[in-house]
Amino acid sequence: MSQQSLSTSPLIQLSKIWVNIDERDILKAIDFSLQEKEIVTLIGPNGAGKSTLIKVMLGIIKPKSGEIKTSRKLKFSYVPQKFNPSHSLPLRVKDLLALEKCPADIKAEIIRDTGIAKLKNSKVQQLSGGERQRVLLARALLRQPDILVLDEPMQGLDIQSEAELYEYVRSLPEKYGCAILMVSHDLQWVMQGTNRVVCLNKHICCSGLPESVQQHPEYQAIFGTNRVFYQHHHDHCAHGDSATPCQHDPRPHIHPEPEA
Amino acid sequence: MMDWLSLLLPAWIMGTLLVFLTAPLGCLMLWRRMSFFADTMAHGTLLGVAIAGAMSLPLWLGVSFIAVLLVAVLWVLYDPRLPNDALLALCSATLLCSGLLFIQHLPGLRPELLSYLFGDLLTISWSDLPTFAIVIIVALTVLYKSWQAQIQIAIDQDMAISEGVNAKWQRLIFMLLLALFTVLALRAVGSLLMGALLVIPALTARLLANSPKQMVVWAFVVAQIGVTVGLWSSAGLNTSTGLTIVLTMSLLFAAIFCIQKFKKLS
Secondary structure, three states: OHHHHHHHOOOEEEEEEEEEEOOEEEEEEEEEEEOOOOEEEEEOOOOOOHHHHHHHHHOOOOOOEEEEEEOOOOOEEEEOOOOOOOOOOOOEHHHHHHOOOOOHHHHHHHHHHOOOHHHOOOEHHHOOHHHHHHHHHHHHHHOOOOEEEEEOOOOOOOHHHHHHHHHHHHHHHHHHOOEEEEEOOOHHHHHHHOOEEEEEEOEEEEEEOHHHHOOOHHHHHHHOOOOOOOOOOOOHHHOOOOOOOOOOOOOOOOOOOOOO | OHHHHHHHHHHHHHHHHHHHHHHHHHHHHHHOOOHHHHHHHHHHHHHHHHHHHHOOOOHHHHHHHHHHHHHHHHHHHOOOOOOHHHHHHHHHHHHHHHHHHHHHOOOOOHHHHHHHHHOOHHHOOHHHHHHHHHHHHHHHHHHHHHHHHHHHHHHOHHHHHHOOOOHHHHHHHHHHHHHHHHHHHHHHHHHHHHHHHHHHHHHHHHHHOOOHHHHHHHHHHHHHHHHHHHHHHHHHHOOOHHHHHHHHHHHHHHHHHHHHHHHHHO
């Protein structure tokens, strides 16, 4: 299969990345790669350099040294942790979405699945935390990226939509063919949603399958040993593990918050 | 009556053409929080005039030189300890003072000082217009090409960079377009008022617009009314054209602002 030959050479490979801001080492000798259609989660304590590593990969921060190799010209989409456009810019959700060129049917599907149809005329600056995350995710997907980067996308979401968002994000590599790199504090997501976990604390402490990472001593030093980890059993049909079953549409999608 | 018309018509056409550039540029300036920069650059034109006068070069050359110099200086001056708006205030004052001092000691330019400060649209003649129109078209083409990238940066710089926008390059393009504007606007509204030509229509448009495109259109409308009403009424009232144009725009802003507040209250 062609997929397997693709997965041998990574989409993007970072080697020996050092980042140094105000004479402090933020990242030390980072080696990191991302395969086609892979879901990787970055975890680590506050100040571990998770956002910095993302920004290096996206070309926002230039590393002091190190090398970034890509297999081809890649298209990135980025959902940042903070998003506060100036109020002097009049911008509705539909204006934001219109900046990305995307076939109409895919656009309609993304808008439906992220549950933002009703927000089209809302001002971007006035969205609630959860609404903003969904709009930004939709915008990122409209670009049809090779790599989707999500920096703590669960901010401001309630538990129900959080579960739905996980489920939806998990379906994206198959549906749109993108790889996903995500920063998350949520260990539950790490255990059930990712192919690979990278634990970062200025250097890479450990990385690998979720089950093996939690056995690692450095991981346990950061996150503790006595957490009860959730074991994911792939019973998607029963929906027993995540979002409550949905009658109208079997595909993963997110519901808008109930209106106040 | 015919004399009036032949005097005012080139001036009016020039003002009208200028507005095609000021409307989108002013909006971008507001979105990117660069109005201090525009003001600084405008004040720098005075020194440009002085240098050109002293070396008997064409005015536009001196003004362009200062504009490019300022872009370079600001590039070098970048220091996270010094807030950008304060640095611009520093540059602005320095440029204005040195420009004024210089001109006071140039006997050839001294009588013209007021027109450099506040502009004199009525000195525009028909022969100026073709060059002017070509420059505006070139500037608009450049602006049109980089418009999407500029908007992306205004929305979120990091997001734009990660998605392939060269933010530094776009910033340079924007600064150079502003520089070009100052060269064009010097004769029309002068060093002190050209910032107003960018900022007042954009601010007024912000009150009325729901999308970036709408805002540019409204800024265009407001500036066009300002130029037209200001120019023709200045002839009738025998007042300075630059001042009248700016005040007309201010009045428009005040009127729309008050109407909106009043509507909200009732």
